[in-house]
Amino acid sequence: MQVSLDQFLGAIMSRVDNLEATIDDLRLRTNIAMRLVKSVVPELTRDDVEKAVSEELEITKNAGMMEESDEIEEISSRLTDSIFEWLQGDVAELREKMDAYRKKLQEAMEAEKNRVIDVAPAGFVNQLGQEKGQKKGKLLF
Structure with a gap:
């Protein structure tokens, strides 16, 4: 096919x-x-969020969905901060992160536009095979 x-x-x-x-x-x-x-x-506190995040990460690790070498404390801290700020309604920081993400995405899209993907025509491999007889080199596919 x-x-x-x-x-x-x-x-x-x-x-x-x-x-x-x-x-x-x-x-x-x-x-x-x-x-x-x-x-x-x-009355949800940061400690409540941190406890829930730590428990979930521990379950994920025990289920084999995370590597043993992953830094659970660091991941837990970042997730806790992010979730708690979100619960507190820190929209300014969220907007800032989204703007940074959109900027990176736009830069990546611009970089991809400038890249050229060359595709060999269908008969190219056959052409190489014919030239093999004329030259004493090896043809690698």
């Missing part, structure tokens, strides 16, 4: 679009759930 490059790229882009939609849906659901938690438990 032969698949053209356009068909292959189309299939990959379809999958990426599907994953993006799924991630957006999960993000929205998580945000709603966390808003509910915040409204039901207004």
Whole structure:
């Protein structure tokens, strides 16, 4: 079965679009759930968040979904800070991080636009095979 490059790229882009939609849906659901938690438990403290994050990371590590060498304390601290700031409504920092992310994404897209992907024509391998007889070198595929 032969698949053209356009068909292959189309299939990959379809999958990426599907994953993006799924991630957006999960993000929205998580945000709603966390808003509910915040409204039901207004006295939620940083220590409560840190305990929950540490427990989840420990479960993930025990399930084999994290490497033993991963720094759980560092990951826990970063996640705790991020979640607690989000619960406190630190929108300015969130906006700053999103702007930085969008800038990096734009730079990556610009860099990709400038790259050229060369694809050999279908008869190129046959042409190399014919030239093999004329030269005394080896042909590597």
